[in-house]
Amino acid sequence: MSAWRRGFAALGVIFLIGNAQAQTPGVTDKEIVIGLFGPLSGPLVAYGVDPLNAARMVYEDINAKGGIHGRKIRLVIEDDKCNPNELVAVVKKLITVDKVFILHGGSCTAAIAAAQEYVVREKVPYMMLNAAGDNAVFPATRYMFGSFQATQRVYGSALAEYAIKTLGTKRAAIIVHDDDYGKANLAAGKAVVERLGGTVVAQERIPPSITDITAPVLNIRAAKPDVILSGLYPAPAVLLAQKYGEFGMSAIPLMQANQGIPTPSVYAKNVGNPEALKNLYHTWAFNDIANEAIRSRWTGMYKKHFPEREPGPFMVTGLPSVLSVVDTLQRMGRDLTREKFVDAMEKLDLKTDTMTGPLQFGPGRRDALRSVVVIKYDGVTQKVMPGLFTWNGKDGT
């Protein structure tokens, strides 16, 4: 081939490669555009603002250190209000108007599920921010990754496993809400209890807006359980502890899933009855309670980036997803396409000192965290109980 022809061929190849890179939305020579969103207003703002800020601070920190393989991360931030219609609008805007590379957001599984079909159809990698994600990761789709702080299935099984195996109880009463989280929690908890040889003597499904918890607690008491597994949200969780203390049931261990106890000290104050906390345990997906140094590291970083705001209890829940995204981008190098991102994310196996277990995906697996710890809280001190409780991937499906 003549030198001219070789020259042209080389130019052609360079042109093609350059274009292929330019074809990838959200990626240029100097930056990666990420769509970051969560509930920044509305009733669930507490689950969105701090976690989103936590993600922001990690991205900003990386940028300050020079970016990832020479590219800085540019964020387009939106508010989804934890509302399905809003989240779909936000996702469509980020993909078709802002042309982001990947989506990173969402604290409410029901809202995320609304956008799933579109995201999969458009083949855009989607990382949930801090939603539990049960309904959107089972069944797994190629593009949607989530459950970075574990699913309801994980919490339900962990509590059940601890109750039956470690505490040696046999008769479990399960109380959850009648929404999607409650369903998943109940299914897993029940499956584990029965698999380990116990019986579920009562299952109460109550509305999240409940004002008087007398009736469900009466039902539970009548069933004479020797352990109570709860998946309730903060306000009803306090009501439960109060009522069960009032009715003199506090000899029965009370196992509460993560979502019910955002800030343990506030929870204890709200319950207002130290008797009721004698036998309280809860799950947690982070090591910030076991290890004060880890907690102060993150809150210190938060205060540096957002001096006007005191980080709330859910701040750390924004960390695992952003750490996973950063890890994946770093592993990929300079050659970034959406498909390659999905492949790289699928190979995620990230062990951090912050999370109680490794963050992993795999072919057919889209929930990152399956191991949590159980903490005993008596109103004053939190004690991490020995053992790591891992969901086996089957219970409750």
Place this chain on the structure above:
Amino acid sequence: MNLALQAIASGIATGCVYALVALSLVIVYKSTDVVNFAGGELVMLGAYFGLLLLVWLNLPYVAMFVLAPAAVFALGALFDRLTLRRVAGRKLSKHVDLVPYVVATIGLSYLLKGAVRVVPYTEEVRRLPPLFSGPPVFAGDVVLQRQDFAIIVVTAIVMAGLWLFFGYTLAGKALRATSQNPRAAALVGIPVSTARMAVWGLSSAIAGIAGLLLAPKLLMTPDMGSVVMLAFAAAAVGGFSSLPGCVVGGIALGVIQNLVGVFISPQAIAVTPFFVIMLVLLVRPAGLFGEAVVLKKV
């Protein structure tokens, strides 16, 4: 049997709070024909004002119990003066004149809720310390919190106070007059707009008191105003016109909710008040206690 007794006892206490909120709704409706959809948010405000006074300003409990409702009183009166007076006489489209009031109160409810939610302190679930704390009281196998007694007592006092006020004081009778016939009342020299403001203030203050009683039991979030639906159900039983009817309705509702939760399913608890509303309005639109429906003069 014990199950039922406990359900009933706890239901009475919670029901009294619904009754208080219902009283606040009915007072305003009887005097001004306005359905106050912001009633729940006024309850919520009372609770948060109370928390503010108690925790931030460190006031004694009694002082808070007086000042917080007073603050809500002022807010209610202000709302009437600023907004409702302007809305009065406005028609949505030609002649539908009640709708603007409802829209205004719905707007108020979102305004108040939104304003409270902006404060980061409210992101966490809070609790107001109860009026009486201490170990619960046992009557046989039935257990009641001391706060429950406080609720029942305060409700009774408020009821009695209102009965005396509307029945035997000049001001109260003047208020009744303005609700029955504003024109005639004005002719007789009753300052109708001031009377309206007073009614709104009074109704809001009662809602505020309900908030102070409810918050220790219920826990405080900016969304706690949703309890207003239960108050509507209670008021509907009373036909939206009878004060004693509210109390009976509230207590009945509290008890029914618990019994439904125990004997049918806790999932059905959420729908019980709405079912009750529909049933009562279907069977007896005037409620079990209300006067027969009288068409307003043309």
Place this chain on the structure above:
Amino acid sequence: MYGAPPRRQFLALGVLVIAGFVLPYLLPDYFLYIGNVLMTYLVLAIGLDLLLGWTGQFAFAHVAFYGLGIYGTALLHMRLGIPFVFGMPIAAAGAALIGLAIALPATRLRTVYLALATFAFAECAQWVFRTWDSVTRGPDGLRMSAASVFGFSVGNDREAMPVIAVITALVLAATFYLVRSKLGRAFCAIRDSEHVAAASGIDVRRVKVLAFVISAFYAGIAGGMYTLFQSYVHPDGLGVWTLVLLLTMVVVGGSGSIGGMVLGVLLIGILPEVLRAAPRGLLVWQEFAYGLILILAIMFMPRGIWGLFTKSRSA
């Protein structure tokens, strides 16, 4: 006000339909999505205003009928294979029938009781959507497969927009004729004064019930439209907040006029998208802002923005 609708109204409809076919080639999905949402809200708002502004009935059950339209159309297609062209009218008719069942007792009630009873019905309906999970999949939400319209698969914004534009145009056209018909005049008469209307020989009760039924039918159609471009429905979206949003559109736009409805839907529908550009710290004030808008609108523009521009041409 009487006689055939003016030609300019049909011109507007023509523009709408053409836009529906052309825009999908010009705009990104996001704008098409917003357009589809707005058209659905328009049909909903007109339906609500039939009750509120035209017959003066303060009824809150609208969102329940919307939900019936959504679940009905989607399930008829997914469970029974009934294509959209039949599924939507059937679901809407079902909603209308339930509307009839509600209307018969409800129209006996005075305003506050009507508001309360219909509100209670809407909450009960939402509870049913949430609890009857063998049918609606309850709190997990219902994933809807693409609709089938005359054999074409319609599952995304681009495919749905022409269909939605056509449906909206048809609904608007029907409404133009409705308000000019004898029934439409009866609506106005009742709104102005029930006694006088009755004295003129109008069967007040019957007309009120009809308004209810037609309004429910509109809501059912809007529900069908939803299934064309959305892939998921959840009971949480069928509650009070949606109703308050609709109410805001009706009030701010101008109750009692179709132009008002268009204006209200455009303004309030675009509002959240406009607010997206707000500085992040202000986002949390949105709820407060909605409440304020409602209050200010009702205080200073009770006839809505449309009412500011048109002096009352006797309705």
